[in-house]
Amino acid sequence: MQTISEQEAKERIARTIARHFDQEAEAGRLFINLGVGIPTMVANYVTSPRIYVQAENGMLGVGCAAPEDRQDHDLINAGRACVTETPGCSYLDSAASFGMIRGGHVDATVIGAFEVDQDANIANWIIPNGKQLGVGGAMDLVSGAREVVIAMQHLSKTGKSKLVRKCSLPITGIGEADMVVTEYAVFVFEHNQLILRETAPEITLEELRSITEADFIVP
Numbered sequence: 313m314q315t316i317s318e319q320e321a322k323e324r325i326a327r328t329i330a331r332h333f334d335q336e337a338e339a340g341r342l343f344i345n346l347g348v349g350i351p352t353m354v355a356n357y358v359t360s361p362r363i364y365v366q367a368e369n370g371m372l373g374v375g376c377a378a379p380e381d382r383q384d385h386d387l388i389n390a391g392r393a394c395v396t397e398t399p400g401c402s403y404l405d406s407a408a409s410f411g412m413i414r415g416g417h418v419d420a421t422v423i424g425a426f427e428v429d430q431d432a433n434i435a436n437w438i439i440p441n442g443k444q445l446g447v448g449g450a451m452d453l454v455s456g457a458r459e460v461v462i463a464m465q466h467l468s469k470t471g472k473s474k475l476v477r478k479c480s481l482p483i484t485g486i487g488e489a490d491m492v493v494t495e496y497a498v499f500v501f502e503h504n505q506l507i508l509r510e511t512a513p514e515i516t517l518e519e520l521r522s523i524t525e526a527d528f529i530v531p
């Protein structure tokens with residue numbers, strides 16, 4: 313199996329998710345929330361003017377990452393990276409931002425994860441001995457958004473599959489994942505089954521199975 317760099321893997325994941333939303337936006341306007349890490353990179357690749365990116369820190373209309381000569385450190389996304397505005401960008405306080413999320417006004421959210429299991433359970437907020445302050449907005453997002461897309465690298469830093477049969481870490485959301493995008497494949501959850509939708513050009517089905525703990529179906 314051909315390997316790719318970590319940066320290339322992250323960019324591929326973000327591009328794939330952006331393409332998915334661009335296709336969905338053909339049917340109408342989309343409000344999407346992007347979590348910290350790989351998810352924030354999705355804003356660099358969306359092209360549809362019908363997509364409005366929300367950052368939970370209170371920005372609606374997040375654009376791509378700001379180039380060095382245009383960085384304003386008061387204009388940041390949820391990951392504290394400097395970003396640009398899109399036409400019609402607006403700002404709201406934290407209470408209104410989470411009211412939007414909890415009220416079901418977000419069409420989709422993209423979040424990272426440490427583990428996702430074959431029952432669509434998500435573990436993304438703490439690891440043993442990790443220095444995490446708390447679950448943050450993740451629980452609100454996975455329960456409030458209509459579609460939950462997981463953006464994560466296929467393997468952990470120790471080489472273990474992050475798509476597992478059963479999550480071993482504290483659960484963020486039970487049965488909430490709708491799609492998982494890694495650098496090697498795209499999976500969706502349908503009818504309580506994990507289904508393979510797309511594979512990267514450099515990996516075979518046999519190789520994908522060898523690095524994926526979770527059981528999945530090939531249509």
